[in-house]
């Protein structure tokens with residue numbers, strides 16, 4: 043992959059489960075360096091779309107990251123092209139320290155011999171990731187003892203050390219305190235300085251503060267797209283969210 047920032051280009055993406063179109067002809071562009079929020083009611087197809095981009099489900103259409111077509115490639119190849127994701131539940135190694143988690147992630151593309159060699163000091167990429175995710179002071183703690191928010195940041199750190207260029211985050215602030223949300227929002231801004239970020243999120247307050255652009259999905263399709271203000275003002279979006287008091291996308295910011 044070149045040093046230039048790459049964007050995501052999706053065309054006519056379809057994922058069908060037993061005849062049911064979970065993603066039904068989605069086309070969208072996320073420009074390089076964007077922080078795109080993907081929202082929509084439950085079952086809209088958001089997670090399935092991310093699953094398709096990362097190779098976890100079979101899909102038709104086209105998904106290009108930079109110049110590379112991702113569809114049809116196995117999961118590990120897509121990861122090697124610089125595409126990484128988090129899941130709704132953080133998947134860190136709880137019995138290992140923060141540093142060990144990052145070290146393993148950093149070594150994911152390396153041979154076993156390199157990994158076995160004893161390290162003197164912390165690799166540069168790991169030290170940088172620790173700083174970015176704010177866990178430098180926690181590096182020797184077992185990941186299982188971290189606060190909920192810190193585990194999520196560690197998971198993001200594990201993507202950073204793998205040099206992921208497109209981050210897809212599935213509800214990163216679910217279950218977080220307000221302080222943790224604020225810190226996560228700041229982290230998104232730092233991460234997106236030289237990467238492209240897509241965030242699935244239900245938290246509308248978080249979206250208003252940190253989204254640069256928004257795609258609204260509904261029943262497997264793109265319902266609306268634009269800035270936060272544009273999608274909030276879109277009557278189609280208001281209609282879909284009407285009666286969804288827990289997801290007040292149409293209220294004033």
Ligand SMILES: Nc1ncnc2c1ncn2[C@@H]1O[C@H](COP(=O)(O)OP(=O)(O)OP(=O)(O)O)[C@@H](O)[C@H]1O
Nearest residue numbers: 059060063064082083084085086087088089090091
């Ligand atoms: N493996 C699967 N097999 C069958 N149907 C599935 C599968 N995964 C998802 N679906 C269905 O596809 C549709 C889209 O689900 P998806 O999880 O992508 O929605 P979502 O927008 O991420 O929802 P949520 O906000 O609840 O996470 C839903 O109707 C869901 O039941």
